[in-house]
Amino acid sequence: MRQLLLLVLLFLTKITYVSAQDLSIADIQFDAIQKQYQLFNATVTLRNEGNIDVNQFILTNFYLSKDTILDKEDAYFCFTYSNKYPSGQSTVLNTSGSASQFGINAAAGTYYLIAKVD
Numbered sequence: 001m002r003q004l005l006l007l008v009l010l011f012l013t014k015i016t017y018v019s020a021q022d023l024s025i026a027d028i029q030f031d032a033i034q035k036q037y038q039l040f041n042a043t044v045t046l047r048n049e050g051n052i053d054v055n056q057f058i059l060t061n062f063y064l065s066k067d068t069i070l071d072k073e074d075a076y077f078c079f080t081y082s083n084k085y086p087s088g089q090s091t092v093l094n095t096s097g098s099a100s101q102f103g104i105n106a107a108a109g110t111y112y113l114i115a116k117v118d
Contacts, residue, residue, distance in 0.1 A: 022050035023058065023117050026090055030113050037098055044080065044115050047090045054085035060093060063114045070114045077113070 027045040044060050059081045065074040080095035 023048055023054065023085060025060075025115050025117060028113065028115055039096055039098055040078075041094070041096045042078070042080075042113065042115075043092060043094050045090050045092050046082075046085065046117060048085040048087055051087055053087050055083060057081055057083045058085070059118045061116050061118055062095065063116065065112045065114050066109070068112055068114075070116060074114065 023046050025044060026047040028042065029044075030042040031040055042062060044062075046060065048054055059079050061079045062077040063070055063074040064077050065071075078095050078097040080093040082091055082093055085091050
């Protein structure tokens, strides 16, 4: 009986953990980068679409891309994180940096900022 109870608890914990990962990117605001050494500010709004609070550290990584698809050719830019995502609510996160600070030596041109919740 004791082993059965332990299995049921583990199973319920797994279900709760999976349903807590309902984070989506609701909005991204950012400054246009004009020079490689210029400070860049970005704000991302994450929404917890789930029915329980998420209280664990979750990273949002930003990448610079020449197109709208995140792939291995895109340059990692910076990150932001939080450990509080209330159920059904949005959380606003801020980050800043410069392209040179993260080792990006990109040619002049138009780039997309892609955010990915990890």
